Amino acid sequence: MPYRKLPRSFYDRATLEVAPDLLGKYVVYHPPRGKIVSRVIEVEAYIGQDDPACHASRGLTPRTRPMFGPPGRTYIYFIYGMYYCLNFVTESEGSPAAVLLRAAELVEGRQAISLPPKAGRDDPYPLSGPGKFCRALGLTTDQNDLDLTGDVIYLQDRNGETVNIQQSCRIGINVGTARRWRFYDGNSGAVTRPRQARRKG
C-alpha cells in the first residue's frame, strides 16, 4: 500500500479546512467485486444548523443522523427520485457538518463502474457530478453511515501531485449561495459547471 489511508483525525477538523484538503486525495471503494480508485476534483462544504443549505439546518432526523454523528463516516442521501450523493462527515460528534463529493477523476477500475445505458460510453469524465459519481460506483443508502477508516470505502493521501485549488459559491442550491464553500481543482476537466439559470459565479 503505497499511500496512507486517511485517519479519523483528518475528518475531525473544521470543515472548511477539510474540504480543500480533500482535493487530490484518492477515494478507494471496494465493492463486492473489484476495486475503484478515483481522484477528488470538486467538493462542497455543508456546515451546521445555521447553514440553510445544509440538511442539518432542519434539525436531527433519521435521514440527517450521520451528519450529527462522529467524523470520518459516509453520509449518502437519495435525491430527485433517482440519484444518490456521497458526503464525508466532518467535525466532532454533535456538530453536524459534511463535505459533498461533486466530482472525481477515474484512476483505476473502469471495468468495475457502471455507465449510463445510452450515452456516456466515451464520457471522459464518468465521475463528474455527484449523481454520476454514485451511480457509476453503485453507491446507495446501503453504504450510508459507513466508517471511512474501514476497508470498504476510504481515502488515501495523494502522492505530492500539484492541485490548483480554486474556490467559488456552491452549485445547485437556492439558499446559502453567498457562502463560497465550493472547492475544486482548476487543472482538471472533470470540474462540473453550474446550469445557466443557477449560475452564481
Place this chain on the structure above:
DNA sequence: TGAATGATGCGCT
C-alpha cells in the same frame, strides 16, 4: 450552443 423539461421518490410541512 444554450435553455427548458421530464424522469422519479422520499422527507418534511
Place this chain on the structure above:
DNA sequence: GCGCATCATTCAT
C-alpha cells in the same frame, strides 16, 4: 402536496 446538494434529452436559436 411540494421541493429537492441531479442529469440526459429535447427543443429553440
